[in-house]
Amino acid sequence: MRIVLLGPPGAGKGTQAKDVSEKLSVPHISSGDIFRGEMNAGTELGKKLKEFVNAGQLVPDDLTTEIVVGRLSRDDCASGYLLDGFPRTLAQAESLDRELGAKGQKLRVALNLDIAAEKIADRMAGRRMCRQCGASYHLVTLRPKAEGVCDRCGGELYQRDDDKPETVKQRLDVYFRSTAPLVQYYQAKGILKQVNADGTPEEVRQRVFAALNV
Ligand code: ADP
Numbered sequence: 001m002r003i004v005l006l007g008p009p010g011a012g013k014g015t016q017a018k019d020v021s022e023k024l025s026v027p028h029i030s031s032g033d034i035f036r037g038e039m040n041a042g043t044e045l046g047k048k049l050k051e052f053v054n055a056g057q058l059v060p061d062d063l064t065t066e067i068v069v070g071r072l073s074r075d076d077c078a079s080g081y082l083l084d085g086f087p088r089t090l091a092q093a094e095s096l097d098r099e100l101g102a103k104g105q106k107l108r109v110a111l112n113l114d115i116a117a118e119k120i121a122d123r124m125a126g127r128r129m130c131r132q133c134g135a136s137y138h139l140v141t142l143r144p145k146a147e148g149v150c151d152r153c154g155g156e157l158y159q160r161d162d163d164k165p166e167t168v169k170q171r172l173d174v175y176f177r178s179t180a181p182l183v184q185y186y187q188a189k190g191i192l193k194q195v196n197a198d199g200t201p202e203e204v205r206q207r208v209f210a211a212l213n214v
């Protein structure tokens with residue numbers, strides 16, 4: 001079961017991905033989480049990534065593909081995975097297809113979390129994330145049980161630098177220019193499923209599970 005999750009920043013990909021990966025017992029591979037792991041660890045790679053991420057820019061395709069596709073060749077991905085945040089450009093999608101083709105593998109479905117652009121800014125302004133496990137929360141729509149503390153692991157919640165309003169606008173521009181075309185790309189391949197992402201996390205989760213028949 002190899003799944004790609006698409007949708008603009010703030011559509012709820014990370015939130016839904018955690019639930020789907022638990023339900024299907026496949027690893028949740030998030031390019032953003034991988035990059036934040038490097039950034040928080042302060043590695044040389046992390047410093048380089050930070051320049052792009054905190055400016056709301058995409059990390060260059062060759063670097064991104066090397067890191068994420070490398071991750072997919074580990075043992076835990078052998079029987080499937082849920083990709084979140086990758087591919088984000090046509091070049092990345094083509095690289096992924098080449099890699100899969102070389103292994104005789106295919107994507108089962110590309111699920112697009114569909115949400116109007118006007119709703120996104122509020123979602124991102126209220127978003128808080130766990131430093132330890134990467135789980136997402138929202139100050140209004142998905143509150144943690146205890147303020148500032150992750151329900152899943154007890155980690156500290158923080159606001160990502162790139163969720164600040166100045167950077168959000170830039171990320172949306174990048175999304176519409178570079179990532180939105182992937183919806184047509186996967187539609188043409190006949191594996192696209194659309195899910196209305198305007199709703200509570202629980203409502204959207206039910207739509208996602210229904211679309212995946214799980
Ligand atoms: P969101 O889905 O909320 O936009 P992510 O956590 O997926 O956030 O990504 C955060 C940032 O990491 C992006 O804005 C971008 O700078 C970088 N990034 C993540 N995935 C990719 C990718 N596939 N290609 C290029 N840059 C990426």
Ligand code: ZN
Nearest residue numbers: 130133150153
């Ligand atoms: Zn956590």
